[in-house]
Amino acid sequence: MENTETEDRIVTLLKEKFTEDFISSETPYQFLTIHLRPANIISIIRFLYTQEKFQYLTTLCGIHYPELKSISVMYQLHNLVENKRIRLKIFLPEGKPEVDTLTTVFPAANWMERETYDFYGVTFKGHPNLKRILNVEDMIMFPMRKEFPLEDQTREDKNNAMFGR
Amino acid sequence: MEPVALNGVKVAESPDGIEGAGFFATSLDKAVGMARKNSIWPLPFATSCCGIEFMATMGSHYDLARFGSERLSFSPRQADLLMVMGTIAKKMGPILRQVYEQMAEPRWVLSVGACASSGGIFDTYSVLQGIDRIIPVDVYVPGCPPRPEQIIDGILNIQKLVENESLRRRDSAEYKAMLNKYGIE
Numbered sequence: 001m002e003n004t005e006t007e008d009r010i011v012t013l014l015k016e017k018f019t020e021d022f023i024s025s026e027t028p029y030q031f032l033t034i035h036l037r038p039a040n041i042i043s044i045i046r047f048l049y050t051q052e053k054f055q056y057l058t059t060l061c062g063i064h065y066p067e068l069k070s071i072s073v074m075y076q077l078h079n080l081v082e083n084k085r086i087r088l089k090i091f092l093p094e095g096k097p098e099v100d101t102l103t104t105v106f107p108a109a110n111w112m113e114r115e116t117y118d119f120y121g122v123t124f125k126g127h128p129n130l131k132r133i134l135n136v137e138d139m140i141m142f143p144m145r146k147e148f149p150l151e152d153q154t155r156e157d158k159n160n161a162m163f164g165r
Numbered sequence: 166m167e168p169v170a171l172n173g174v175k176v177a178e179s180p181d182g183i184e185g186a187g188f189f190a191t192s193l194d195k196a197v198g199m200a201r202k203n204s205i206w207p208l209p210f211a212t213s214c215c216g217i218e219f220m221a222t223m224g225s226h227y228d229l230a231r232f233g234s235e236r237l238s239f240s241p242r243q244a245d246l247l248m249v250m251g252t253i254a255k256k257m258g259p260i261l262r263q264v265y266e267q268m269a270e271p272r273w274v275l276s277v278g279a280c281a282s283s284g285g286i287f288d289t290y291s292v293l294q295g296i297d298r299i300i301p302v303d304v305y306v307p308g309c310p311p312r313p314e315q316i317i318d319g320i321l322n323i324q325k326l327v328e329n330e331s332l333r334r335r336d337s338a339e340y341k342a343m344l345n346k347y348g349i350e
Contacts, residue, residue, distance in 0.1 A: 135291060138253045143290040151288045158288065 002047055006084055007032045010052060018044055018148045031087055039088040042100045045075065045088070054086060060102065060112040062120030064094075066146045071120050082088040092122065101127040108160075119144035176201045177233075187350060195333055201245070201271075202328040203233040205320070208244035208268070212251030212259060215278035215310040219250050222313040230322055242265040246323060247300075250310075252280040253293045265300045270335045273326065275319050276302045279309045301347060 002092040003011070011025045011120035014034060021044060036044060048054040054077035056106040063072040067093065075088040092099060113124040114133040121142035124130055132139065141148050151158070180199050182191030203209045207229075211219055223229050223237070238244035241264045242335060253261055265274070276296055279285030284294035306319035319345055334340055344350070 134256075136258075139290075141290070148290070151282065152290065152292075152294050155284065155288055155294045157283055 003027055003032065006082070010048075010086065012050075014044065017047065018079050023152060033087040034087060035089050035091070038092055038099050041075075041088070041090050042105060043100060045077070045102060048077060048086065054079045054084075057102070057106040057108050057112075058079050058085070060109055060116065060123055062097075062116040062144065063089075064145050065091075066094075069094045071122060071145075073097075073099060073116065073122060075102070097122040098124075098125060100125050103127060111151060118142070121145065175210050197332060198328040198330065199207060200326045204236075204241060205232075205234045205245045205273075205323065206236050206238040207234050207246040207248050207275075207320075207326060208238050208241055208264070210247060210249045210251075210264060212253065212257065213280070215250035215281070215308075218310045219248065219277065222316045227313040227317060229317065229320065232317070232324065234320060241265075242269060244268055245272060245327075246320075247272065247274045248277060249274065249281045249296050250277040252285065252287055253296055254291055255293050256291075258299050261296060262299045262349075268280055271327075271330065273303045273323050274300060275304050275306065275323055277306045277308075277316055277319065278311055279307065282307065285309060299347065300349070301343060 005140065007027065010032070011034065017023050018036070018040060021037045021040050023037060025032065025034045027033065044135055045054075051072075056078040057075040060075050060079050063074060064070075069093045071094055072089055072091050077086050077088070079085070090099065095119065099122065101113060103113065103124075104126065110128065111133060113127055114130060116122045117124065117127075117130055118132045119142055128134060131137070135143065176198070177199060179189070180191050180195035182189055182192075182195070189317065207217055209216065211217075222228060229235060234246075239246070245268075247265055247268060265272070268308050273298075276282045280287060280292070281296050282302075285293050288294070288308070293299070304319050305320045308315050311319075
């Protein structure tokens with residue numbers, strides 16, 4: 001589907017203003033998605049907040065792409081005045097996923113970043129209280145990363161033959 | 166001895182003993198066992214759908230009161246039986262354990278449903294794979310969730326254990342060793 005005028009304008013605007021950070025843009029399921037480099041992500045979001053009225057943070061989460069050896073952080077912003085949405089995606093190296101905290105722009109990012117840290121191990125630099133939020137505190141892994149097996153390895157009652165494997 | 170009907174009320178079966186005119190003699194074990202068996206105070210630790218089945222079990226249709234267990238104890242300190250019904254997340258584990266530790270001896274544990282017994286379908290990083298990893302369990306009720314009849318069957322099996330338990334069991338070295346295995350003093 002073709003982008004709308006507003007979407008085209010935002011893409012052009014970001015491409016001009018943040019040429020260094022811009023990677024690509026796409027519109028899957030009518031949802032404008034912009035891929036960016038992580039270095040200036042907070043300035044970009046602050047720019048969208050002040051200039052383009054994207055003043056509501058719908059959600060923020062991690063995604064693990066083992067084939068890209070990358071942990072991605074995805075931000076969804078909402079312009080409540082014009083009812084426009086935008087998705088920003090940054091790609092961090094699997095070995096050391098680090099990015100600046102968004103709590104400086106959206107205080108609501110606090111718990112979302114804690115969750116992303118909890119499940120993917122992304123370090124948000126400058127976060128006021130970066131610790132596990134949902135899982136047990138003594139957990140030693142980041143369970144949503146693909147290298148961790150889905151099933152609990154300590155379970156004894158599961159016979160592989162019964163599961164056809 | 167047959168249960169005696171008093172004004173249509175069925176009373177508990179009395180244990181074996183020697184009976185004569187105006188007296189009845191039996192062992193203390195048996196008398197205490199009978200009393201305990203018919204007045205178990207359960208502490209419901211219900212976290213999910215098995216808890217809903219338990220509500221049906223307590224309701225008038227299935228009526229757990231018929232077995233002397235209508236008095237739920239919401240304080241672990243007065244409870245005899247810990248009924249764990251539902252998925253226990255790993256984060257809930259220490260709380261369940263604390264509840265068990267707060268219960269006074271003698272205490273029994275009934276694990277209701279697949280989740281409490283083995284983790285059930287939740288074979289994943291966040292769920293405790295069976296409560297017997299942190300506390301000792303006396304009776305397991307299978308099912309996902311089990312029907313009230315099955316829960317009642319579990320209670321009846323608990324009653325059998327309660328009735329036949331020696332008064333000295335909880336002081337025995339074996340029992341203490343068993344608790345120590347779970348790290349409970």
